[in-house]
Amino acid sequence: MRYRGIVIGSLVVVLLLVCSFAVLAQEKFGLKDIPEIKNKKPINMIVETGAAWDKVIEYIKQFETATGVKVNIERVASPVVYSKENVELMAGTGYYDVVYVETSWTCEWSDYLWDLEELAAQYDPKGVEGFREDIHNISPVLLRCGQAYGKQMVLPFYTYHMGMFIREDVYNDPTEQAAFKAKYGYDLKPPTTYKELYDQAEFFTRKKGDLLKGKTLDHDLYGVAMMAGAYQINDEITSWIWGMGGDYATVVKNPDGTIKEFVITKKDKDILKQALTQYKALLKFAPAGCLTANFDFACAQQGEGFAIIQPHQFASLFTWTADLLKQKVPDGRLGIYPTVGGQPYTGAWSLGVAKATKNPEAAYWLVRYIASYDCQKVLMKEGGQFSARMDLLLDPEFHSPEVEYPLGIVCSYLVDIWQKQAPYVDNYWYFNTRAGGKVYEMQMNVLHKPMAEEVTIDECVEELVAKTIELTSKFDTVPIREE
Amino acid sequence: MQTEALSEVQVESTVARKPAIWETLTSEKYFKWTLLIPLLIVLAIFMVYPLLYCAYYSFHQWGMRGEAIYIGAQNYRQLLNDKAFLEALYRTLKVLVICVSCELLIGLGLALLWSREFPGENIVRGLALLPLLVAPLILSLLWNFMFEFDFGAVNLVLQALGLNKVYWWSPERALYTICFITIWQWFPFSTFVLVAGLRSLPRDVFEAAKVDGASPWYTFRRLTLPMLSPLIMIIVVLRTMWLIRLFDPLYGTTRGGVQTELLDWIVYRTAFVYFDIGYGSTMAIFSLVLTIAVCAVMFKILMRALEGAR
Numbered sequence: 001m002r003y004r005g006i007v008i009g010s011l012v013v014v015l016l017l018v019c020s021f022a023v024l025a026q027e028k029f030g031l032k033d034i035p036e037i038k039n040k041k042p043i044n045m046i047v048e049t050g051a052a053w054d055k056v057i058e059y060i061k062q063f064e065t066a067t068g069v070k071v072n073i074e075r076v077a078s079p080v081v082y083s084k085e086n087v088e089l090m091a092g093t094g095y096y097d098v099v100y101v102e103t104s105w106t107c108e109w110s111d112y113l114w115d116l117e118e119l120a121a122q123y124d125p126k127g128v129e130g131f132r133e134d135i136h137n138i139s140p141v142l143l144r145c146g147q148a149y150g151k152q153m154v155l156p157f158y159t160y161h162m163g164m165f166i167r168e169d170v171y172n173d174p175t176e177q178a179a180f181k182a183k184y185g186y187d188l189k190p191p192t193t194y195k196e197l198y199d200q201a202e203f204f205t206r207k208k209g210d211l212l213k214g215k216t217l218d219h220d221l222y223g224v225a226m227m228a229g230a231y232q233i234n235d236e237i238t239s240w241i242w243g244m245g246g247d248y249a250t251v252v253k254n255p256d257g258t259i260k261e262f263v264i265t266k267k268d269k270d271i272l273k274q275a276l277t278q279y280k281a282l283l284k285f286a287p288a289g290c291l292t293a294n295f296d297f298a299c300a301q302q303g304e305g306f307a308i309i310q311p312h313q314f315a316s317l318f319t320w321t322a323d324l325l326k327q328k329v330p331d332g333r334l335g336i337y338p339t340v341g342g343q344p345y346t347g348a349w350s351l352g353v354a355k356a357t358k359n360p361e362a363a364y365w366l367v368r369y370i371a372s373y374d375c376q377k378v379l380m381k382e383g384g385q386f387s388a389r390m391d392l393l394l395d396p397e398f399h400s401p402e403v404e405y406p407l408g409i410v411c412s413y414l415v416d417i418w419q420k421q422a423p424y425v426d427n428y429w430y431f432n433t434r435a436g437g438k439v440y441e442m443q444m445n446v447l448h449k450p451m452a453e454e455v456t457i458d459e460c461v462e463e464l465v466a467k468t469i470e471l472t473s474k475f476d477t478v479p480i481r482e483e
Numbered sequence: 484m485q486t487e488a489l490s491e492v493q494v495e496s497t498v499a500r501k502p503a504i505w506e507t508l509t510s511e512k513y514f515k516w517t518l519l520i521p522l523l524i525v526l527a528i529f530m531v532y533p534l535l536y537c538a539y540y541s542f543h544q545w546g547m548r549g550e551a552i553y554i555g556a557q558n559y560r561q562l563l564n565d566k567a568f569l570e571a572l573y574r575t576l577k578v579l580v581i582c583v584s585c586e587l588l589i590g591l592g593l594a595l596l597w598s599r600e601f602p603g604e605n606i607v608r609g610l611a612l613l614p615l616l617v618a619p620l621i622l623s624l625l626w627n628f629m630f631e632f633d634f635g636a637v638n639l640v641l642q643a644l645g646l647n648k649v650y651w652w653s654p655e656r657a658l659y660t661i662c663f664i665t666i667w668q669w670f671p672f673s674t675f676v677l678v679a680g681l682r683s684l685p686r687d688v689f690e691a692a693k694v695d696g697a698s699p700w701y702t703f704r705r706l707t708l709p710m711l712s713p714l715i716m717i718i719v720v721l722r723t724m725w726l727i728r729l730f731d732p733l734y735g736t737t738r739g740g741v742q743t744e745l746l747d748w749i750v751y752r753t754a755f756v757y758f759d760i761g762y763g764s765t766m767a768i769f770s771l772v773l774t775i776a777v778c779a780v781m782f783k784i785l786m787r788a789l790e791g792a793r
Contacts, residue, residue: 083755090547090758220633230740289632292652292737297631306633441756445739452654452741471757474546 028373028391029134031066034365035125041359042070043366045098046085048078048349052158052383056370059378063369069362082437089113094356097363101154103145103347104436108475110148114353117152119364131368137391138371139418142348144425150257155371156348156388158316158379162239163344163413165302165310165321166190168335170204173213179203190337194278197224197311197340201285204308223285225298225307228451232294234443235345236312237275242428243341246271248439248468249429249480259432262472262480264465272464276450276457282311283451291452305329312339315410316386322406334406336413343421347430348388390415435468435475442467534771541765547758558765568749568766572773574658575746579726581662582669583719589666590673590718591711595703597674598681612675614668623735626664657741664732673718680714681707716785720778727774746770 047053053075060071076084081100088095089112099113106113120131135143135155142156170176171188180188184199191197201223206212208220227236241247249262283290287301299317301307303324313321318336325332338344351370353363369375376387380398387393393411400408430436446467450460465482472480502510508517541558545551562568597608614622629636630651638648651660684707692702730747737743739752750770754763 083758086547086758230738287633288650289652291654291741292627292657300634304634438757441752445744445752448740454654454742471759474544474759475548 043097055382097357115151154350154352156350158385159348160314163315225301230448240275242343435472594677619731623732712788
């Protein structure tokens, strides 16, 4: 009996020790892990305006207190970020020590940014391994988007990976299901092909006075809400062409993995033409305002109960749209699915360290800190953005019954789609060219034109090809040609 | 003796003493330069240098990376064959004509009404100034929401009146919607300039015309309008300069889409979005030359009008 007590006591102690080690082993990188920073020169960074950063800025102050390095933050609207930073980077002023990067600019700015692993080797007591150990929790898709020619130039902190939002309550309604099957001959389910998407957009486009779920509509209803304005249409078209196995240009690699050339193949052009044709056809089931619409308009249409499907929307906007829908249509419920073809537009806002920085040490640790689990949790819980970290998205806190809808299902969607899309990202043209930022901006304008009847689809493809070649030739060293 | 000698020395020193710098700067000969030089320095740094810089790069191909490559007049040749640029130029001229005419007509009409005394005139005038006080970008964002097809206040009012909704941002209407926003913001400018002009006109001439039995229309045509013509020309010159550079109403609404891309937007897109500094500089130089040419013509007309008014 006496020994039994000792044995049980010992077992408890061993168990506690094992648990403690397990906890320690799982402990994430955080503020306490930042070693003493010798260089105390203040650092500058630019961040977007918006609620997300309002919260993170408070945590950056903790970084300042812990390290003794002052962080000067300049806040600007997101469309201005690129032009402001680009000038300083190109001129090598080092004005911005920490650089705010949209992932399609990574290659373009790679000559002006530090390879983060080089900085890790220099400043991290755990070296490159410590850095890799922490970042392996970040989405593989987004990490790859933040690489340039195999080097990790930036760390993503929140994602705008796209998805398809549908009115799940309508899709699950027996009346609608029966009516759809009777008309189209197959079951009503989230579309996975263009034909299904077209059929469903057509099916749900109704006039005021028609029925939806057996109730009379007091407003017109649109099958789809889209963003055909000259601002985000290219993100939608990108999802479309990636889903069809195309791209704006095909990346041709040498046997050693380096890039040989970019070719705008006949297949790329055909797919683009087809995507534009299908997109335009779908517009007749969308609200008239779509021609000047951005994300806020499209989400508002669905949130107000005016549209059933958003074929391509930034997943980070799901919770906002769902909350709006709950207010306007109390029994309404949204679902999020992969876009048609299963390869939605991807990317993230990320942070890197400028080569011309006067304090690479502090800039590196600030980037690591903002990408850390703790800081990302703040960004997600208090700032309402979706983290790039999978370990955070899978945190049980975001999957409790109270928050599973709408928050948890987006987290699950993102982790799932990242795993499925990871094999393709390496070949996406945006993330292999130094002209990505310029071409991206050009596409907004050119891809919008056929939707506004300014040019035909053939003329649009012709202009897009010509301008892609022109800009890539000017801003990239990799040769580009048209097949 | 000592006193006399000293005074001689003093006199000599007074004669030989060089004037202090301050005295030179404030002397009649140099004072105008003292006042002008700081301004000229500022102008040289912030106007002449960027202009020369812009002119230099308009003959080069440069994307802010590496050395600029001299390409002669290739950018200018490209400009003259650039369909998008020529369309933007055409649209800008269209906007210019529409906005200047409407602002002048509305401004003149309201000025004639408001130049008289009426109860609550200060409140009305104060309210009419409001559009000018709001930042153009904020205003364009507000109008963007107000003209929205499904949720916009304008269409909701139309529906409440039993009318059909209008798609204000359709490719056919969008440019006119942009014109409307611009006119709405800027009509108070012409109104108040003309109100000030009307109030400063000599009363005796009008009284004489009245005594002679001139009709109001005749008085307006033969007296008011000619006397106001210098002010009208000033409004036209200033608004022309500002309208060639119209940008903000596009930023908050169409972002150059739905066939609304104007000259300044295409310059911005080329120079600060693509960072094609060479070609963007060419466009900017063209825009500047156009503004100078149009304003020079207007200025000549203004001078003639002033002569006529005297």
